[in-house]
C-alpha cells in the first residue's frame with residue numbers, strides 16, 4: 001500500500017437486500033494509472049465506481065480518496081472533493097430539462113470560478129473533443145444513445161478533474177466513434193496525467209486504454225495485471241471472459 | 254400469524270425509517286436556506302412553473318364552493334328563522350377560515366406536489382440526481398429548496414385568490430337565489446371579517462405549502478424502480494400531503510379557537 005495511492009479500497013463489502021455484490025474487495029489505484037475494470041454483467045462494476053465518488057457507501061470496509069476516508073467527508077468538503085473527480089454514468093444520466101451545452105456547463109457555472117464567456121468556450125472545446133460541436137443546442141431527448149454517452153463524457157471532463165471514472169464509455173458507439181473516444185481517454189491520461197478508471201466489456205478498447213486490467217468476479221478482484229499479462233493468463237475464468245465464450249467456469253446467471 | 258406479525262413489524266420499521274428520512278430532508282432544507290441569495294434564479298423559475306398551474310382549477314372549485322355554502326346557509330337560515338342579512342357573515346367566516354386554505358392546498362397537492370414528485374422521481378431513477386451530486390451540486394439546495402420555497406409562497410397567494418372567488422360565488426347566489434342586495438351581503442361579510450382570520454389563513458397556507466413541497470420532494474427522492482416506481486411515489490405524495498394538510502388544519506383550529 002504505497003503512499004501515493006489516490007484511491008484505496010479496503011475490504012469493501014456491499015449488498016443490496018439479500019444480494020451480495022462486493023465481498024471484502026481490495027483495490028489500490030496510483031495517481032496517473034489507467035485502469036480498466038472488466039467482469040460479467042451484474043458483477044458490481046458500476047457499484048464499485050459509485051463507491052469511489054460516495055454515491056454509494058459500503059456496508060463494511062473503507063474507501064479513501066487522497067488519504068481521506070470518504071465516510072468522514074461531508075457537506076462542503078464532499079462537494080470540493082467530488083469536483084476533483086469526473087464520472088461518466090453508464091446511462092449517461094443527462095439532465096433532460098437542459099440543453100447539451102447547459103449539461104456540459106452546469107458544473108462550471110455552479111463552481112463560480114469562470115465567467116460566462118469562459119464557460120461557453122470550455123463547453124465548446126469539450127463538445128468538440130467528443131465530436132459533438134454541432135449538438136450544443138439540442139436537448140438530450142433529441143440525441144441518439146451514443147451521442148448521449150458522448151455528452152456525458154464531455155460533462156465529466158468539463159471541470160478538468162484529476163480522476164475520471166468511465167462507465168462503459170464506448171458501449172453503443174460505432175467502431176470509428178469508439179476509437180475517437182478511446183483516443184480521447186488515452187490523451188487525457190497520457191498528456192494531462194489524469195488517473196482513469198474505465199469499466200468496459202469492449203476488449204479492443206480495454207487493451208487500447210489500459211495499463212492495468214482488473215477483473216471482478218464474485219465480489220472480489222479475480223485478476224489484476226498489465227494488458228500483456230491479461231492476454232497471457234492461464235486463469236480459465238479470465239480467459240473465458242476475454243475470449244468471450246459461454247463455456248467455461250463462469251456460470252451465466 | 255407469525256408471518257403476519259413479521260410483515261407488520263417490517264411495515265412499521267419501514268414507516269419509522271421513512272419518517273426519519275423525511276425529517277432529515279426537512280433539516281437539510283432548513284440548512285440550505287442560507288444559500289437563498291445564490292439561488293434566486295432557481296427560485297424564480299420554480300415560482301413561475303409552480304405558480305400558474307393551479308389557478309384555473311382553483312377558480313372553478315372556489316366559485317362553486319362559495320355558491321353552495323351560501324345556498325346551504327340560506328336553507329338552514331330558513332328553518333331556524335335567522336335573518337338572511339347574516340348570510341355574508343356565516344359564509345365569509347367559513348370560506349376565509351377553512352374552505353379556501355384547505356381546498357386550495359389539496360388542489361395544489363394534487364397538481365403541483367404530484368408534479369414535483371414525478372419530476373424528481375424520474376430524475377432519481379434515471380440517475381440525474383446522482384449526476385448532480387457527482388459534479389459537486391447539493392441536490393437539496395439545487396432541487397428541493399427552490400421548490401419548497403415556491404410552494405410556501407404560492408399556496409398563500411392561491412388562498413387569497415380562492416377567498417376572493419368564493420366570496421363572489423356566494424354573492425351571486427345571495428343576489429340571484431336569496432334576493433339579498435349586494436350591500437347587505439357585503440356588509441355582513443365586512444362585519445365578520447377580521448384581519449386576524451385572514452392572516453391566520455395565510456400562515457396556515459404557508460405551512461401547507463411547506464408540507465406539499467417537502468413531501469413532494471421527499472417522495473421523489475426515495476423513488477426506486479423505474480416508471481412504475483414513479484407512479485407509486487407520485488400517488489403516495491398526494492395522499493400523504495393531503496392527510497397531513499387535514500391533520501394540521503385541525504390542529505390549527507384547536508389551537509386558534511378555544512370552544
Ligand SMILES: Nc1ncnc2c1ncn2[C@@H]1O[C@H](COP(=O)(O)OP(=O)(O)OP(=O)(O)O)[C@@H](O)[C@H]1O
Nearest residue numbers: 016019021039040041042043044045046047048090
Ligand atoms: N441501487 C441498487 N439497488 C439494488 N440493487 C442494485 C442497485 N444497484 C445495483 N444493484 C445490484 O448490484 C449488482 C451489481 O450491479 P452493477 O450495476 O454494479 O453491475 P455491473 O457490473 O455494472 O453490470 P453491467 O455490466 O451490466 O453494467 C446487480 O445485481 C444489481 O442488481
Ligand SMILES: [Mg+2]
Nearest residue numbers: 045046090167
Ligand atoms: Mg454497469
